[in-house]
Amino acid sequence: MPDDDPIRKPSPAAGGWGALRSVSRELLRSGKPVEGAKTLLTLNQSDGFDCPGCAWGDPEHGSSFEFCENGVKAVAWEATSARAGPEFFAAHTLSQLREWSDHDLEKQGRLTHPLRYDPASDRYEPIAWEDAFTQIAEALRALESPDQAEFYTSGRASNEAAFLYQLFVRLYGTNNFPDCSHMCHEASGVALTEAIGTGKGTVRLEDFERCDLIYCVGQNPGTNHPRMLKSLRDCVARGAQVCVFNTLKEKGLDRFSDPQNKLEMMRGGSEPTSTHYFRPRLGGDMAVFRGMSKCVLEAEDRAQAQGLPPVLDHAFIEAHTAGFSDWCAMVRATPWAQIEAQSGLSRAQIEAAATLYLRADRVITTWAMGITQHLHSVQTIREIASFMFLKGNIGREGAGLCPVRGHSNVQGDRTVGINEKAPAALLDALEAELGVPMPRTPGHNVAEAIGAMLAGEARAFIALGGNFARAVPDTPLIAQGFAKLDLTVSIATKLNTSHLLPGKVSFVLPCLGRTEIDRNTSGKRQLITVEDSMSMVHGSAGINLPASEHLRSEVRIIAGIAQAVLGNAVVDWTALSEDNDRIRDMIARVLPNFGDFNADVRRPRGFWLRNPAACREWHTPSQRANFALCDLREATEWQQIQGLENTFVLQTIRSHDQYNTTVYGMDDRYRGVFGARNVVFIHPDDIVGSDFAAGDLVDLIGCFDDGIHRECRGFHLVPYDIPLGCLAGYFPELNALVPHQIVGEGSFTPVSKSVIVRLRAHQG
Numbered sequence: 001m002p003d004d005d006p007i008r009k010p011s012p013a014a015g016g017w018g019a020l021r022s023v024s025r026e027l028l029r030s031g032k033p034v035e036g037a038k039t040l041l042t043l044n045q046s047d048g049f050d051c052p053g054c055a056w057g058d059p060e061h062g063s064s065f066e067f068c069e070n071g072v073k074a075v076a077w078e079a080t081s082a083r084a085g086p087e088f089f090a091a092h093t094l095s096q097l098r099e100w101s102d103h104d105l106e107k108q109g110r111l112t113h114p115l116r117y118d119p120a121s122d123r124y125e126p127i128a129w130e131d132a133f134t135q136i137a138e139a140l141r142a143l144e145s146p147d148q149a150e151f152y153t154s155g156r157a158s159n160e161a162a163f164l165y166q167l168f169v170r171l172y173g174t175n176n177f178p179d180c181s182h183m184c185h186e187a188s189g190v191a192l193t194e195a196i197g198t199g200k201g202t203v204r205l206e207d208f209e210r211c212d213l214i215y216c217v218g219q220n221p222g223t224n225h226p227r228m229l230k231s232l233r234d235c236v237a238r239g240a241q242v243c244v245f246n247t248l249k250e251k252g253l254d255r256f257s258d259p260q261n262k263l264e265m266m267r268g269g270s271e272p273t274s275t276h277y278f279r280p281r282l283g284g285d286m287a288v289f290r291g292m293s294k295c296v297l298e299a300e301d302r303a304q305a306q307g308l309p310p311v312l313d314h315a316f317i318e319a320h321t322a323g324f325s326d327w328c329a330m331v332r333a334t335p336w337a338q339i340e341a342q343s344g345l346s347r348a349q350i351e352a353a354a355t356l357y358l359r360a361d362r363v364i365t366t367w368a369m370g371i372t373q374h375l376h377s378v379q380t381i382r383e384i385a386s387f388m389f390l391k392g393n394i395g396r397e398g399a400g401l402c403p404v405r406g407h408s409n410v411q412g413d414r415t416v417g418i419n420e421k422a423p424a425a426l427l428d429a430l431e432a433e434l435g436v437p438m439p440r441t442p443g444h445n446v447a448e449a450i451g452a453m454l455a456g457e458a459r460a461f462i463a464l465g466g467n468f469a470r471a472v473p474d475t476p477l478i479a480q481g482f483a484k485l486d487l488t489v490s491i492a493t494k495l496n497t498s499h500l501l502p503g504k505v506s507f508v509l510p511c512l513g514r515t516e517i518d519r520n521t522s523g524k525r526q527l528i529t530v531e532d533s534m535s536m537v538h539g540s541a542g543i544n545l546p547a548s549e550h551l552r553s554e555v556r557i558i559a560g561i562a563q564a565v566l567g568n569a570v571v572d573w574t575a576l577s578e579d580n581d582r583i584r585d586m587i588a589r590v591l592p593n594f595g596d597f598n599a600d601v602r603r604p605r606g607f608w609l610r611n612p613a614a615c616r617e618w619h620t621p622s623q624r625a626n627f628a629l630c631d632l633r634e635a636t637e638w639q640q641i642q643g644l645e646n647t648f649v650l651q652t653i654r655s656h657d658q659y660n661t662t663v664y665g666m667d668d669r670y671r672g673v674f675g676a677r678n679v680v681f682i683h684p685d686d687i688v689g690s691d692f693a694a695g696d697l698v699d700l701i702g703c704f705d706d707g708i709h710r711e712c713r714g715f716h717l718v719p720y721d722i723p724l725g726c727l728a729g730y731f732p733e734l735n736a737l738v739p740h741q742i743v744g745e746g747s748f749t750p751v752s753k754s755v756i757v758r759l760r761a762h763q764g
Contacts, residue, residue, distance in 0.1 A: 006676035006716060054225040054406055054659075057205035057534040058605060070226055073657075073664045077494075078513040079544055082109025084495050086126045089115065093122040094500045102470060102732065103663040106494045111510035112548035117502040124499075124508060129552065129560065132507050136462075137564035139487040139505050143459050146173030146439075149487075150449045150458050153179045153418045154465030155407025156514070158528035158540070160583045161554035162409070164576060165464055166417035168562035170430065171570060175443030177420040180466055180660075181410050182446035187372040187747035188403035189414070191381035195626055196394065196401070197619030200411065202611055203364055203400035204534045209234070210398030213241045213360035215353075216274065217384070218285060218370025218753075222252020222670055223656045225368075225404055229256040232273040241356050243276040245288055246370060247651065248681070248728055249721035251670040253277065278353060281344030281723045282649045283636035283754050285371055286380040288350060290632060291339040293331050293387045295354035311358060316392030320616060320625050327386055327627035334632060342636050344723050362398030363388065368406070370651070373753040375633075378746040382628030389625055395616035405533045407660060408514075412531030415609065416587060420445050429590040434570055446472060447748040450740050453481030460487040461503070462561075464554065465511075467661040469498040473738035473750045477708070491557055493547075496661070511554045516542040518553045520578045526553065527580060529601050531609065537594075538606040555580060637754045638725050646690055646760065647703065648682070651753040652731035652738065661732050673718065680729040681720035690759070694719050697762035700729075704739040704756070712736055714762050727757065 054070070088108060094117070097105065114132050115124035127135075143149060151169045153162060166177065181189070189199030196202070208214070208231045221228035232242050233256045244253045254277070257270035280288050300311040317324050336347050343350065357363060365384055371377060385394075385401060393399040405411050417426055420443035427438040444452060450472060452458035461468075461482070469478050478501075482488065485503030492499065493513050499506075512518050518526040518541075527541045552560070559577035568574070576582050581598050588597040593609055600607040618624050641647045654660075655668035655677060667674045671681070680700065687694055696717050702710030712734055722728060731752065742751050 006673050006679060054227070054408065056225040056227045056404065057532045057536055058538065059205060070223070070659060074659060075515055077106070077662065077664060078110075079515050080109050082107065083112050083547065084108040084110065085112040085548075089124040094124070094502065095122055097495075098497075098500045101663075102467070102497060102661060103666070105496055106662060108495055110493055110513075110547035111495060111508060113550050114510060115508040117506035119502075119504075127507070129550075132509065133560045133564040135505065136487065136489055136507060136561055140172065140460060140565050142486070147176060147441075147443070148458060149174060149460040149462065150176050150178055150444060150452065152446075152449070152461065152463040152466060152468050153177065153413055154463070155180050155405075155410030155413060156465045157409060157413055157554060158530060159409065159412045159416050159537070159587065160528050160580045161464065161558060162413040162418050163416040163587050164555055164558045164562070164583060166419075167430070167571065168558060168566070170427075170438050171434075171436070171562075171566055173439055175420050175422060175439050175441060176449065177418050177443055178446040178449035179410075179413065179418050179420075180407060180471065181414055182748060183471055183750055184369050185372050185403055185405050185410070186445075186749045187377035187744050188367075188381055188405075190747050191378045192385065192401065192403070192613075194378075194620070195382055195385040195628065196613035197617075197625075198611055198613045199414070200535055200611055201400065201402040201533060202394055202614040203402045204536070204608065205231070207364060207398050207400060211235065211240055211360075211362045211364045212398070213243065213356050213363045215243050215245065215363070215365040216253065217245045217365060217367040218372075219246065219366065219368030219404055220248070220250045220252060220370075220653070221273075221404075222250055222256075223654050224406060226252070228404065229273055230258065232256070233258070233271050236272050236275060241276065241360065242274040243278070243353055243356055244274045245278050245280055245285060245353075247279055247282055247722060247726060248653070249277070249279065276353065276356065278345055278349055279721070279723055281342075281636070281638045282651055282726045283374055283376070283633075283638060284343040284345070286376060286383050286630075287339045287342035287632055288345060288353070289380070289383045289387045290331060290334055291336070291343060291345075291347070291350035292354040292357060293383075293390065294334065294336075294339070295351050296357060296387075296390050297328060297331060299354075299358055312390050313392035317389065320392075320395075320618065321389050321627060322622040322624040323627035323629065324389075326629055330629055330631070338632060341639065342632060344638070357387075357391070362396070363391070363393040364398070364400055364402055365393075366402040366404050368404045370753060372403075372747070373651075373744070373749055373751060375742070375744055375751050375754060377744045377749060379628070379630035382630050385625075386627045389627060394625070395614055400614065403533070408532075409530035411533060411535070412529070412537070415531055416591065426590070433586065433590050436570055445748045447740065447743050447750075450474075450478065450481065453478070453484065456484045459485060460489075461485055462487075462489040462491075463498065464491050464558070467496040467498050467732075469501055470496065470661045470732040470735070472740065473735055473752070474708075474710075474740040475732065475735045477740065489561075491554060509557050510548065510551050511557055512542070512546055512551050514540060514542060515544045516546045516551070517544065518542060522578075524579070526555075527601070528555075529584070529606070535609045535611050536606055537601055537609060539601045553577075555583070637756055641725065641756055644758075647756065647758045648686070648725055648727045650680075650700070650727040650729065650734065650737065650755040650757045652734045652755070653728050655730050658730075671718075671720070676716065677730050677733055678715045679718045680715045680727050681718050681722055682727055683722050683724045684719040686724055687717060687719060691761070692717055692759070698759045699762050700734070700737060701758045701760060702737045702739070702755070703758055704742065706739065706741065708739075710737050710739070
């Protein structure tokens with residue numbers, strides 16, 4: 001191994017003293033350890049603010065410390081004492097800053113002033129808010145068509161900001177809403193809408209307390225949504241089964257030491273978070289569920305032959321589903337050889353996992369981006385839903401489908417209208433509310449926006465949060481796309497790489513963070529809302545003083561741009577920006593599902609947005625839940641590379657020290673990586689069978705044949721418990737290997753979990 005070997009012994013379990021040390025370290029790094037500790041006491045509390053991290057639900061019974069390690073990192077990262085003010089930008093050109101890492105850019109701290117790019121000096125310079133709004137309006141009005149502008153949204157935006165944003169964009173004249181959901185859970189929304197008539201999960205947090213079995217598929221809660229670990233651990237403790245299907249062996253899906261359990265911490269103990277753990281090959285999950293469905297149907301056949309009670313919930317299938325007979329014929333015709341070859345699991349392993357289903361009465365299946373970022377993700381989720389229909393595991397207590405979304409309000413943004421293919425009902429309601437027509441032509445998703453930027457067809461890009469340039473595939477190409485733009489606008493709390501790719505006219509507009517107090521001009525403290533993965537809508541109000549007197553809320557910034565572009569003839573933007581209650585009243589009029597929004601959201605824990613499928617109401621063309629006739633693929637990526645030397649299937653993942661594209665630090669203690677991110681995880685036997693040794697530096701070469709050379713250089717090979725032929729490494733560093741043209745069928749989601757690459761010795 002090289003002298004700078006970043007690999008050490010990993011943590012024995014998720015959480016524990018490692019989590020407490022990490023929390024303490026992050027609070028100290030923020031420069032405000034005492035204020036940060038006080039802030040945490042109101043995190044996810046009814047009188048405080050909602051975590052700016054993940055979208056896992058909050059328990060009904062509450063907790064005085066309802067947060068996790070990564071929630072602390074998110075809060076400390078936002079509430080830092082560091083500032084990136086005019087002096088910083090006067091001292092650094094954008095050309096210089098483009099040499100910095102993502103981590104070092106954001107470490108400079110909170111943005112303090114609205115900024116405009118000066119091409120002559122290659123620097124950002126302060127600008128007055130009203131001047132910025134006027135110049136942005138001039139650039140947008142100068143476009144030949146509103147469809148030449150792309151309006152990106154990050155999942156950190158509130159319901160109020162997202163609703164106002166879509167209102168402005170549609171009145172401006174386009175449905176171009178490339179959204180962060182297109183890069184993560186779009187496949188879930190598409191598949192579930194086809195299967196059950198709604199694009200959301202059907203469970204609530206209480207269902208995890210009543211289920212008999214959880215299938216946890218393609219996700220890593222320990223890093224991505226750590227509060228889920230307690231739910232899994234509690235399920236195991238009360239005797240429920242937790243069956244994991246995940247390519248990597250992850251600490252959080254093995255054992256969890258609860259940092260809030262004093263006795264356990266004193267003893268150095270931990271408890272299991274799963275009872276069964278299977279590691280399918282990348283791209284093999286659909287075959288796994290096809291195999292389990294085959295097992296269930298075979299069990300039903302045996303029961304009928306022996307005169308035993310039926311295995312299937314025939315009453316549910318007959319009353320609530322369509323397509324069952326054709327689906328059964330397809331499943332029965334699928335050969336076990338194909339299932340085993342694609343899944344990477346043996347028939348015995350799949351039968352063991354299916355036996356758990358046969359024995360359970362109430363089953364939940366959860367999944368995340370390990371399922372959604374493949375070519376065949378929509379088909380896989382349809383397969384999962386069909387499997388769950390067999391025993392009626394939807395629309396009843398302790399059972400259901402649960403896509404675990406990432407960013408805190410990515411689901412809420414879609415609910416309130418961030419949708420390039422908006423439902424006709426939403427557009428009809430907006431027209432009725434405003435008395436003017438809405439654009440009806442579908443707009444651009446992320447993949448289509450990238451294509452428009454690269455082709456020079458997009459002329460403006462406005463981002464409500466996020467780090468688009470680092471989140472998307474083919475990152476080197478994206479810089480070329482940004483260079484062709486007439487206008488770029490970024491609404492942000494911190495500096496990131498996207499801000500360093502200016503168009504002809506570029507602005508960075510600093511906004512308040514989730515932790516900060518937002519008061520209107522009359523001094524009223526404003527409340528915002530978010531929607532979690534369980535369709536619960538929560539209120540959130542910051543408690544910290546703003547990082548700068550020049551900051552504005554996202555709502556005020558959007559309203560300022562909208563007023564400058566459109567005037568007040570149709571919408572009184574000033575009035576809406578002055579009181580978020582007025583925005584919520586409009587949301588409730590346009591989307592009646594929100595009920596008495598302003599009253600209900602002020603209740604402890606907020607309120608549930610009614611999910612029709614959870615009530616066994618199917619808003620599909622058939623008015624039923626639909627079984628899916630989706631054939632297994634002829635060959636997965638893993639099957640395609642057989643016989644090719646040093647060729648593997650790569651998935652990009654997060655480290656434990658990051659959230660989305662935000663890199664908090666350089667450690668990944670659950671996987672035993674410290675002080676580095678240039679690592680690639682590989683099965684030990686794949687190293688033995690190659691020309692490399694553990695710790696060697698290698699280059700990864702993309703194998704997609706489109707005339708574009710894709711390469712990431714200088715990555716340490718790290719032996720890990722991962723299936724043969726599969727690799728894993730961190731994004732955004734490895735996003736350069738993901739072709740932007742290859743997207744999920746029906747979802748347009750990047751295939752970041754199934755990228756074919758070749759390894760070679762590092763060439764320096």
